[in-house]
Amino acid sequence: MLLLKWEQGSQFAGYLDAEKPDMTWFYRGQVLTLIIALIISAVAFYIYRINRRLKGSLEKNHQITEALAESEELWRTIVKTSPDGIAITSVEGIIQQVSDTLVKERKNLADILEGTNAGTWNWNVQTGEVILNERWAEIIGCTLEELMPVDINTWISKVHPDDLPAANVSLEKNFRKELSYYDIEFRQPHKDGSWVWVNARGKVMEWTDDGKPLYMKGIHLDITERKKVEEALKISEEKFSTAFNMSPMAISISRLSDGLLMECNNALTNLTGYNRDELIGASALDLGFWVHPEDRKSILNRIILTGSVHNLEIDFRIKNGKIRTASYSSERIDYGGETCLLSMYEDVSDKKEVEKKINLLAHSLEGISECVSITDTDDRIIYVNESFLKTYGYTESELIGESIYIVRPPELDHVQVRNILPKTVEGGWQGEIMNIRKDGTKFPILLSTSALKDENGKLIALIGVALDITEMRKTKEELMNAKEQAEENNRLKSALLNNMSHEIRTPMNAIMGFSDLMKEVGPDEKDTYAEIINESSIQLLSLIDEVMLLSRLQSEKIPLKKGTIMPVELIKQFCHSHIHPDLKEGLEIVSRVSEKYNDLAIQADREKLIQILTNLTSNAVKYTFIGKVEIGFEVKMEFLEFFIKDTGIGIPEYEKDRIFDTFYRGEQVISLAIRGNGLGLNIAKELVSQIGGTIGVDTVLNEGSRFYFTMPLELADQVQPIPATSPAARKSVKDFSVLIVDDEPLNIQYLSILLKGNASRVDHAINGKEAIEMVFQHKYDLILMDMKMPVMGGIEATTILKKKYPDLPIVAQTAYTFPEEKELALSSGCDDFIGKPISKTRLLEMVHKYG
Ligand code: ADP
Numbered sequence: 001m002l003l004l005k006w007e008q009g010s011q012f013a014g015y016l017d018a019e020k021p022d023m024t025w026f027y028r029g030q031v032l033t034l035i036i037a038l039i040i041s042a043v044a045f046y047i048y049r050i051n052r053r054l055k056g057s058l059e060k061n062h063q064i065t066e067a068l069a070e071s072e073e074l075w076r077t078i079v080k081t082s083p084d085g086i087a088i089t090s091v092e093g094i095i096q097q098v099s100d101t102l103v104k105e106r107k108n109l110a111d112i113l114e115g116t117n118a119g120t121w122n123w124n125v126q127t128g129e130v131i132l133n134e135r136w137a138e139i140i141g142c143t144l145e146e147l148m149p150v151d152i153n154t155w156i157s158k159v160h161p162d163d164l165p166a167a168n169v170s171l172e173k174n175f176r177k178e179l180s181y182y183d184i185e186f187r188q189p190h191k192d193g194s195w196v197w198v199n200a201r202g203k204v205m206e207w208t209d210d211g212k213p214l215y216m217k218g219i220h221l222d223i224t225e226r227k228k229v230e231e232a233l234k235i236s237e238e239k240f241s242t243a244f245n246m247s248p249m250a251i252s253i254s255r256l257s258d259g260l261l262m263e264c265n266n267a268l269t270n271l272t273g274y275n276r277d278e279l280i281g282a283s284a285l286d287l288g289f290w291v292h293p294e295d296r297k298s299i300l301n302r303i304i305l306t307g308s309v310h311n312l313e314i315d316f317r318i319k320n321g322k323i324r325t326a327s328y329s330s331e332r333i334d335y336g337g338e339t340c341l342l343s344m345y346e347d348v349s350d351k352k353e354v355e356k357k358i359n360l361l362a363h364s365l366e367g368i369s370e371c372v373s374i375t376d377t378d379d380r381i382i383y384v385n386e387s388f389l390k391t392y393g394y395t396e397s398e399l400i401g402e403s404i405y406i407v408r409p410p411e412l413d414h415v416q417v418r419n420i421l422p423k424t425v426e427g428g429w430q431g432e433i434m435n436i437r438k439d440g441t442k443f444p445i446l447l448s449t450s451a452l453k454d455e456n457g458k459l460i461a462l463i464g465v466a467l468d469i470t471e472m473r474k475t476k477e478e479l480m481n482a483k484e485q486a487e488e489n490n491r492l493k494s495a496l497l498n499n500m501s502h503e504i505r506t507p508m509n510a511i512m513g514f515s516d517l518m519k520e521v522g523p524d525e526k527d528t529y530a531e532i533i534n535e536s537s538i539q540l541l542s543l544i545d546e547v548m549l550l551s552r553l554q555s556e557k558i559p560l561k562k563g564t565i566m567p568v569e570l571i572k573q574f575c576h577s578h579i580h581p582d583l584k585e586g587l588e589i590v591s592r593v594s595e596k597y598n599d600l601a602i603q604a605d606r607e608k609l610i611q612i613l614t615n616l617t618s619n620a621v622k623y624t625f626i627g628k629v630e631i632g633f634e635v636k637m638e639f640l641e642f643f644i645k646d647t648g649i650g651i652p653e654y655e656k657d658r659i660f661d662t663f664y665r666g667e668q669v670i671s672l673a674i675r676g677n678g679l680g681l682n683i684a685k686e687l688v689s690q691i692g693g694t695i696g697v698d699t700v701l702n703e704g705s706r707f708y709f710t711m712p713l714e715l716a717d718q719v720q721p722i723p724a725t726s727p728a729a730r731k732s733v734k735d736f737s738v739l740i741v742d743d744e745p746l747n748i749q750y751l752s753i754l755l756k757g758n759a760s761r762v763d764h765a766i767n768g769k770e771a772i773e774m775v776f777q778h779k780y781d782l783i784l785m786d787m788k789m790p791v792m793g794g795i796e797a798t799t800i801l802k803k804k805y806p807d808l809p810i811v812a813q814t815a816y817t818f819p820e821e822k823e824l825a826l827s828s829g830c831d832d833f834i835g836k837p838i839s840k841t842r843l844l845e846m847v848h849k850y851g
Contacts, residue, residue: 119220121155121202125175125213128152139198139222141191160187160195167200174204175213182218185227197227250326250345252279253335256303259283259296262340271326271347273319291315291323299330303341307332313348324349354460357452358383361463371445371466374452375404377459391468393438404464409436424449424462432469443470489555492662496547499663503543503677507536539675541837545817546679550662552818553686560605560691564716567600567633567640568593574613575631583621592632592645602640603714605691607819609642612687615680616644616707622674624648627704635713639693643708650701660685660695684709736851737761737778741771741794742786742813747836751784751813754840758847768797775801780808782850787814787825795828802829809850813838 113120119136123129128151137144140158147154159167163186173179182202187195202218244251250268254261264279272279274287290296295314302309308331315323330343358374362383365372371388375381381399389396392407399406408417412434423429430448437443445466452461514529514536521529552558575591583589613631620629627647634641649668651659658664663678688695693710738759740751748764755762763778765771769792771783783801787794798810809832812825817835825833832849834842 116219116221121200121218121220123152123202123216125204125216126208130154136220139220140188140196158188160189163187174202174216182216185223195224196222197224199223250347252343252345253333253340254284254343256300256332256339256341259285262335262338268345271318271324271345272316278319287317289316291317299328303330303332316345325352350454350458350460353454354452358461361452368465371464371468373404373464373466375462375464377461379404379462381406382461388466391437391466392435398438407435407437409434409442420447420449421462425451425459427451435466443468444473445469446472492554496551496662499678500543500547503663504540507540507543510536511540537837543677543679546677546683548818550679550683550686553683553690557690558819561607562603562605562714564601565604565606565609567602568597570606570609571631571633571642574610574617578614578617578621584625586626587621587624588628589617589621590628590630592630592643594632594634597633597635600635601716603716604711608687608691609711612684612691612709613642613644615684616709619680620644620646620648620705620707622676623669624704636710638713639710640713641708641710643706645704645706647704650703650705651697651699652701656697656699659697735760736781736847737763738847739771739774739778739780739783740764741766741768741783741789741797743767743789744786747786751838751843754838754843755847758844758851768792768794768800771797772800775805775808782847783808783810784813784846785810785830787812787816787821794830795824798825798828798830811846811850 117135119139120133121136122131130150130152132144132147132150132154134144137147144150156164167184167186170179170182170184174182180203182200182204185197185199188198190196199221200218201221202216204213204216206213206215208214244263245265247265248267250271251265252261252268253263260281260283261279264276269276269279272287272289279287284290284296285293292315295312299309299312299314308329310329312328313325314328315325317323325348326345327348328343328345330341333340333342335342362374362385365383365385368385369387371391372383372385373381373388374383381402381404384394384396384399389399392399416431416433420429420431428448428450430446432444432446434442435445446469447467448465450463451459452463454460511533514533518526518529518533571591571593575589578589617629617631624646625648629647630643630645632643634643649672651666652668655664655666659666660681661678662682664682665676665678669676685695688709688711691711693712695707695709697705697707699705736759738755738761740748740755740762742748742751742764743766752762752764759782763774763780765774767789768785771785772792774780775783785794785798794812794814798812801808801810806829810830811832811834812822812830813834813836814821814825815836822833832846834846
């Protein structure tokens with residue numbers, strides 16, 4: 001502290017330093033003394049103000065104190081050495097000089113502070129009082145005003161709790177003078193919620209007399225960005241170091257100038273057999289690493305030129321003297337201030353060995369007709385044979401290196417695929433899977449896989465042999481279908497036999513029963529019984545015919561015999577000639593055909609058409625009691641639609657489809673006891689299908705039904721009606737001789753009885769040979785020739801006879817009634833054909849025709 005003393009009336013003024021109260025100087029001249037006193041006061045005040053403004057800054061205070069000391073010293077010197085009344089001007093100059101220096105210093109300090117962007121703090125350790133600057137608050141996103149009032153707790157509350165202990169330890173060390181400077185980093189909460197990293201530096205600047213810290217002053221620097229960079233650097237270094245050490249690839253860092261190894265990872269020690277100490281500090285040349293030292297030279301030259309080399313195959317020697325092959329890549333880097341090479345080595349010795357083996361194997365598989373592929377352990381294709389390329393539609397370059405999954409459709413059952421590899425490694429896998437060609441078509445293959453292993457049992461490749469089984473599968477499917485069909489047929493056959501047995505027994509019952517009864521009854525009843533027996537026989541026969549026809553239709557496609565037909569004429573004639581035993585009195589059969597179709601001529605199989613019409617009309621007649629049956633057709637686009645419409649009993653909705661099934665009979669007709677066998681509609685359906693059409697029914701119960709069927713419309717030229725020829729006059733019975741050729745005596749007997757009164761002579765032969773002999777001896781007017789006979793059948797005999805006697809009428813009579821049989825008979829020369837059992841009417845028709 002400075003004190004000015006003024007003594008009234010004296011020429012002297014005194015300067016007293018409070019800390020050195022014994023030192024006082026006195027000067028002459030009141031004015032001078034006053035001026036000096038004023039100057040001292042001004043300087044002191046000025047310094048005090050500076051001091052106030054710059055408080056919080058250790059350096060500033062320090063310098064100010066020093067400046068003050070300097071000025072004191074200066075002043076003392078001046079006072080000491082100056083004579084009375086002189087030195088005032090120079091004192092002013094010196095004071096001015098001191099003041100300027102202080103201003104400059106002050107600005108300098110302020111600039112420095114601003115330049116460092118530091119927050120400042122001045123802490124009275126004893127009172128806890130703290131002075132902070134605006135920047136201190138700004139670092140944590142606040143204004144100083146917001147933090148007011150501030151004391152040491154302001155700081156404590158603004159330090160991350162985890163960092164506080166370390167900060168305190170450091171403070172303690174400073175207080176104990178173990179550390180001359182306080183320098184610590186900690187986190188502070190920013191107003192925006194983030195954490196700001198702060199570097200606090202400071203020093204205890206003043207101590208109490210008893211050695212306790214009084215003033216501690218320092219700065220805060222925001223080091224968040226630096227921390228982030230440090231953190232990133234740390235992570236990156238850690239990453240590099242982890243990658244380096246953990247890499248399965250052998251890596252080394254060696255000095256470019258002399259090849260000295262500076263760093264290496266575990267993979268390199270594993271690869272070479274040397275331990276780390278043996279490697280670090282040694283050069284590859286020292287270790288005899290290079291099998292071909294010239295390799296090193298050429299590699300170095302390339303690196304010097306281009307900075308790096310990649311995937312060069314080199315042979316190198318490991319510790320045990322063995323030579324291995326590596327794929328070598330190297331790059332020039334700066335490491336620890338020196339130019340070095342970062343080199344990587346991939347041991348490809350095994351791979352080379354594998355390649356050799358695979359090449360050998362591939363060569364032997366080239367000509368195989370199955371598709372062969374070899375894949376590495378990563379499922380990459382390394383070889384495919386010619387058949388594979390052909391089957392899958394790829395070129396070799398499109399497949400090599402690709403995953404084998406390229407030929408597997410994405411939707412393939414993954415569980416199945418996942419099983420393939422382990423099973424293959426265990427010994428092999430075989431199964432059917434789908435594959436996909438390049439063009440996207442999928443096809444089934446039978447795949448067999450096996451594993452290729454090295455001498456240590458290590459898996460080196462997988463071999464797949466695939467066989468396209470598309471055809472095989474198709475055949476299998478066909479066989480399966482055929483089997484199913486056979487089973488279905490078998491089932492149907494059983495059902496059919498079952499039904500047939502029932503259907504046969506019904507008329508047979510009548511036939512046998514009434515035949516028996518006939519023996520015991522009188523002539524009137526006999527006639528009735530004979531009638532019943534006859535009807536039952538017809539029923540039985542029609543059943544046999546229908547079953548045979550149906551079975552044939554269901555098992556094969558009977559060739560269509562198309563001819564020109566005028567449908568209008570056909571319908572009219574059909575209506576006219578349809579005689580049905582069930583046709584009730586008053587029930588009409590009428591044709592409903594439009595005149596516009598009068599000239600329509602079509603190509604169709606007449607016989608089948610008539611058969612369908614017959615079956616449908618028979619039903620209509622059977623199931624209609626009053627009203628009419630209308631038959632007609634319509635042209636509908638490319639089809640001809642025939643219809644048979646009745647006013648009968650109709651069909652309930654639930655039976656509409658079932659009535660077309662084999663042996664199905666409507667519940668209504670059964671309960672009405674209307675005769676039938678449930679085959680008519682089934683036969684009609686099969687026939688319609690064979691002529692390329694469809695069949696159906698529109699019906700209303702108790703009102704009637706309209707059955708319809710279609711056939712493709714195939715137009716034809718009109719045919720001229722053949723004029724009807726009047727039958728030639730019949731020979732008299734007296735001149736009419738007949739030869740019956742049959743091996744069955746009962747048939748001979750039956751025919752002989754039928755011919756009684758219609759022929760003058762009836763002979764018989766029991767086979768074709770005998771018939772020929774008899775014809776040579778006698779002239780016959782008609783021969784009734786059975787077809788199937790021992791010694792010589794009817795076909796052969798007819799052929800021989802017709803050659804010699806082309807005009808001799810021969811009528812085939814056979815139990816084989818299929819159209820083919822008829823055709824065969826006619827083609828051998830027979831003039832006509834009658835099926836067994838032969839009815840009297842039919843036989844007499846023949847007698848009249850040829851008589
Ligand atoms: P069915 O010998 O019984 O006539 P179909 O196969 O010809 O055998 O006919 C099967 C069933 O269809 C018949 O039993 C009958 O119930 C029914 N049906 C067929 N045609 C007619 C029709 N025009 N009117 C009423 N029902 C019919």
